[in-house]
Amino acid sequence: MGALRTVDQLTVTFLVDNCIEWYRPCVSLDAVCRCAVITYSWHMSRMTKLPPGFTLELRLHLSEDHKPPIDPLTGVPFVDLENYCCGAHGFSALIETRVDGEEPHLTLFDTGPDSRSIIRNVEALQVPVHRIERIVLSHWHADHSGGMLALLRYRSRSSTSDTPRCVADVHPDQPLARGIAPLDKVIARLPADPTFEEIEAAGGLLETHSEGHAVANDTVWVSGEIPRVTSFETGLPGAVRWINGEGGSKWIKEEDIMDERYAAIDVAGKGLVLFSACSHAGIVNVVKDAVSKLSRPIYMVIGGLHLAGADFTDRIPPTVNFLANQLRPAPTYVLPMHCSGFAAKIALESVLGEGCVPAGVGIKVDVQGNREEEQTVFPPSIA
Template sequence: MDLRITTLIENNPDKDNLLLSEHGLSLYLEIDKIKVLFDTGKSGDFIKNAEKLKINLNDLDYVILSHGHYDHSGGFKSLVENTNKSFDLIVGNGFFNKKYKLLEEDKYKFNGNSFDEKFIDKNNISIRYVNNDLFKITKDIIFFSNFEKNTDFEMINKKFYIKKDNQYVKDDFLDEIVLAVKHEKGLIVVLGCSHIGVVNILKTIIKRTNMPIYAVIGGSHLIEADELRLNNTIEFFKENNIKLLALSHCTGENAIKKFQYEFGNNFIYNNTGNVIEII
């Protein structure tokens, strides 16, 4: 299998400063002949970057939205308005919940999607909801949800909420889904934001597949991690002999510096325009 992953947009610019960047994430995957868009950033700027990179978004087979936060789904409307919409959309169960972030006492900011299920219906988009522990679209492309929470050092940020019946309740991120590609070298795991905890996610995947993880790509949400959590995460990566870490977006500068020191050439900051090829 040949696998090529291009970061269409991310928080940091490309080295030549030719592409647009923003607080968000969008990855384009070519898995043999299958074309997958994983997240759409917070705006439609990833589309302009795709054009500059000679990537045709009219050829998409699947669009994956990892969870219902604006910085991962905000560009979806622009995608629909600027392509032929021939793809299947895959989201987690609860993706359309109204998500908010607590700014200060009793003050909440909307943090969710810029579209709803009516928009999906109006544009005749084929949508699939992932609510199984493990869901395959091919024998080699797998989605995971319902992650087990069995670490004592990973906590969901308490500032994230869902609004239900005019009440704000803590968001447990049951809508979060993760993509994995089976490769002869091991699993290639693609993350959106890892709100559940990156170690919780990876432990769950290993348990369900009984396969080693070769690479972890995407957002790890370690931006708020203390030293205990960072050290335990690093230890987990080492114990499981993960060969490639290509992290970015919500990983945070402190974690990035530690990963660069601990993993050397096995760590890549996966910024806008970066291309990863696994053959």
């Protein structure tokens, strides 16, 4: 596995996220009531405005490729809500990387929280599951690993005998159990992650990696351990891990979640597109590591920023300041998803404007590279 290669095209399809953003209301209000409706409709239209290259789920379903059901009464396509995507507390992104003159590669980054949402959504979006070469698991939390076994089994049923097995790329340090312990009292454990044995029994080809490595013919970088260098990003408060040791079985504090990894793709003429599923390491630490390791500017930041809730309120201002003012050049787009939280989204939108994109499940993103513009890509710096 070599160094990260630059790609000519990146396509991302969000298969699992907490939010759904598939409808753009009309701002023509001649036939509707005025007053509050005007304000609401304008606000919703503004918030769902997407940049070039972003496609809402509704448009995907109504395209000829998806063959939407036609209403026999009116002759127009149905909005077939029974078979649209559903939201779920988790994250999964299908990453397609393409270098001109070569076959594209499909990599799945995380699998959502359960066996139902991932399957419903891949069917709704008509994903060619048999072409997925590798599942990269960001970290051992069930809202990211919960759909892995169902996806692998579904892929096996969708494949022929000569289809290569799907690689399951995971961190080797799998916990026995993880729990939630606010105020040092364990109130619950998270659902079990799939074991190594279950992954292989479901058709996966297990690979464990603790170091950074390139996959998908070196078009996707999967990080190793993320260095913790900021003073304000201090992990996940109340996180605990179950261990069996000489002193017996017990819960221990584990707020750093050191098995977490991010993924990066380098798009020609633009820079890095980063996927950070939960940012337990802190998104600033993630960005700093990517800049240090890959020496490329950050074009887009995607995924959970884990800034939701009272425990993370103080982290929002320095995070926003870093992304908007200290990182140079600043990211063109930030897509705060999953566990980012409403307050963080509002704070990012206030400084980035339309550079803060309200993405959600079902949205497709096409990033087109341009090798002729490579000379205009400035090296990154951090103030």
